[in-house]
Amino acid sequence: MSENKWIDITQPLTNDIAHWPGDTPFSFELACTKKETGSVNIGQITSSVHMGTHVDAPFHFDDNGTTIDQLDVNIYIGKAAVIDVSHVTNITPKLLEGYKWEDDVTRILLRTSLPNNPKRFPKELPVLDPAIAPFLQQKEIKLLGVDMPSVDAPDSNELATHHALHDNGIYILENIMLDHISAGHYELIALPLAIQGADGSPVRAVIRRIEK
Ligand SMILES: N[C@@H](CC(=O)c1ccccc1NC=O)C(=O)O
Numbered sequence: 001m002s003e004n005k006w007i008d009i010t011q012p013l014t015n016d017i018a019h020w021p022g023d024t025p026f027s028f029e030l031a032c033t034k035k036e037t038g039s040v041n042i043g044q045i046t047s048s049v050h051m052g053t054h055v056d057a058p059f060h061f062d063d064n065g066t067t068i069d070q071l072d073v074n075i076y077i078g079k080a081a082v083i084d085v086s087h088v089t090n091i092t093p094k095l096l097e098g099y100k101w102e103d104d105v106t107r108i109l110l111r112t113s114l115p116n117n118p119k120r121f122p123k124e125l126p127v128l129d130p131a132i133a134p135f136l137q138q139k140e141i142k143l144l145g146v147d148m149p150s151v152d153a154p155d156s157n158e159l160a161t162h163h164a165l166h167d168n169g170i171y172i173l174e175n176i177m178l179d180h181i182s183a184g185h186y187e188l189i190a191l192p193l194a195i196q197g198a199d200g201s202p203v204r205a206v207i208r209r210i211e212k
C-alpha cells in the first residue's frame with residue numbers, strides 16, 4: 001500500500017496576513033534585485049515571531065522560561081490526533097473526556113469552530129478552559145495545536161491558558177489550518193526556526209494520515 005501524502009496546514013506568509021493588534025506585521029520584499037546585483041535576488045523579511053502558524057516558547061509569557069532555540073525538536077515531530085470540537089464555543093475537560101484517548105498519542109490538534117481566515121484577525125475566539133491543561137497532562141499530551149491565533153482571548157492579560165499549559169508541561173502551536181482536515185490519527189512535523197533567544201517562531205506545519 002502506498003503511503004498517505006503530507007498535507008500542508010500552514011497559513012501562507014503573505015504581506016496581507018493578519019497580525020496581532022499593534023504587533024509588527026509580516027513583510028517580505030527584495031532588498032536587492034538580480035538586476036541590481038547582476039547575479040541574485042535577495043529577499044528580506046520583517047515580522048513578529050507570533051505570525052501565522054507558529055509556536056510559543058515559554059519565554060513568551062515567562063521571563064524565566066526557555067527560549068525557542070532551547071526547545072527539544074522532538075516536541076514538534078510525531079504522532080498527533082486531530083480532534084473536532086467545532087460544534088462548541090467552550091472547550092472544557094468534560095467535553096474532551098467524551099473523546100476516545102489512545103495511549104500512544106502525545107500531541108493533539110483541535111479543530112475549533114473558528115474558520116481558517118489567515119488574512120483577518122478574529123474578533124472572538126472559542127474559549128479554551130485553562131482546566132483542560134491538567135486533563136491533557138493526565139493523558140500525557142505534550143503539544144497542543146489550535147486553529148486560532150492564541151490559546152487565550154485576545155484581550156486577556158493574565159494568559160491563564162498559556163500558563164496552565166506550561167505548568168502542565170504542554171507546548172503550544174497556534175494558527176494551524178484544519179478546515180479541510182477530518183478527525184483522526186496523523187503524524188505531525190511543525191519545526192520552529194532556531195532563533196537564539198526568541199519567544200516564538202513561525203513553523204511549516206504538515207500532517208500525514210496514519211491508517212489505524
Ligand atoms: N499570546 C499571543 C500573542 C500575544 O499575546 C501578543 C502578540 C503580540 C503583541 C501583543 C500580544 N499580546 C498582548 O498584548 C500568541 O501566543 O501568539
Ligand SMILES: [Zn+2]
Pocket residue numbers: 050054055056149174200
Ligand atoms: Zn504565539
Ligand SMILES: [Zn+2]
Pocket residue numbers: 056149150151162172174
Ligand atoms: Zn500563544
